[in-house]
Amino acid sequence: MPLAFLRLDLEYAKRGYARYAAYPAATLAGLFTNTVFGFMRAFILLALFEGGGEIGGYDRAATVTYAWLTQGLAATIFIWGWQDLGLRIRTGDIATDLIRPVHPLRAGLAFDVGRSLCHAIFRGVPPVVIGSLVFGITTPSGPAVWLAFGLSCGLAIVVSYAFRAIYNVASFWLLDWRGTTILAITAANFFSGFVIPVAFFPLPLEAIARATPFPAMLQVPVDIFVGRVAGAEVVAALASQLAWAILLLLAATWLFDRGVRRLVVQGG
Template sequence: MNAYLALARASLARQFRYRGANLAGLITNFFFGVIRVSVMVALYNANPAAAPAGYDLAKAVTYLACAQAIIGWVALWGWWDLVRALKGGEVVADLQRPIDFFGLWAAQDFGRAIAQLFLRAIPIMLAFALVYPLVGPADIGQLLIFILSFALAWFLSFTWRFLFSILGFWVTDGTGFARLAIFSATFFTGFLMPLSLFPDALAGVLRWLPFAGMVATPLDVFSNALRGPEALVAVAVQAFWALALYALAQATFTAGVRRLTTQGG
């Protein structure tokens, strides 16, 4: 356990060294968030009757603000660390360490995620709260469900990224697999807009897939779009997929190590 904590702390400290990049990312996320919220406000004002039942403008705005804030937490794009380690051969050193390979990378990613929570997520939400009327968990029970869902969102996202990255054991460059994971995260997680705004048939399917648990579920819980039994069912779906993807990732890793090839020197 001490080894994992040390890895997480080192990763967190590393994130705080990149002040310029973090500031640029914060400004960029907020800027594009304002654009997205402005479009949503215009759509709601143009046709208020078209809004999904129980999903008013305040919830939609809160959802989009949270979507911008959660980018760093779940690392929807730009996580290439394991892909590069496999391609360059550095992964061989990781395999020699006396700790679990999945746990090693999870600890490092968790440290990165905690740093992004303070460097981007919280500042972005505070900035949006100064400009727009946001909503939050209605009571302590809803807040606790959100915290659990938020944590599961990170684990789901990491396991998904880990799974696609280790497909690099079978090829010399796993970048293509990682880009496929990014594509799915962009369109199927609910990042672009709330799943409630999708056609009912498509939204119904997406809510039962692992993608919704990475973004849509915690955001709907935070904005009170999912409450009570509905919220608990959604979190249970997250937990199921977290376990399923973890098991699949471990099985894939075990098979991949048997045929490990690296390039580089």
């Protein structure tokens, strides 16, 4: 029964994979850009460790690992701009999704999982490999850490998807989706720890970041990978990611359903 239930999600995920795998040139172009940025960020962050030492639990090696890992994960988890759902809402195509016997957000999530697999393979792993060949990176200390990292990435994808769904759903109400999107992406970029590790933030800023769902999208899996978060802390970190995933999914669904009601009542 549970398998039959997931069968549909699996089919959506396959399509999600196929859609992105169908554009190899785009993937290659994205990988190229990811890698160039990886080099820049690695050198900038290395300049912080000219005198050696440690910042917020990160040493030189962990920081280089962070630079390349975030480069790969950002593509996999997709913290950048996404307007697929918002576009369907604005064009009215969403109506065709509503007559199907599956909630559009669930279909979207399954689709996004497929996408993330494609991006993990073609845009996630290669920069990390390049980084490890050129700079050398630290790897998890054992299979348990690898497992926790994998779980954490999976949860990060769900949190990221739910967050993207929320700013897309805003298209039901807002004419100005561009501004909202830019705002959402920039906040996600900064507070997820993509620009600079959250642990490097001065205390008040770090406290603000930790109170948002953004670190759960990127910083948490990286912290687990480099061993900054270890032991029992890993369980707590995963639990907080799970909590954010559920909370944001519920919020996205609630907003979406209200948007649909508005659409139905007011006729768009």
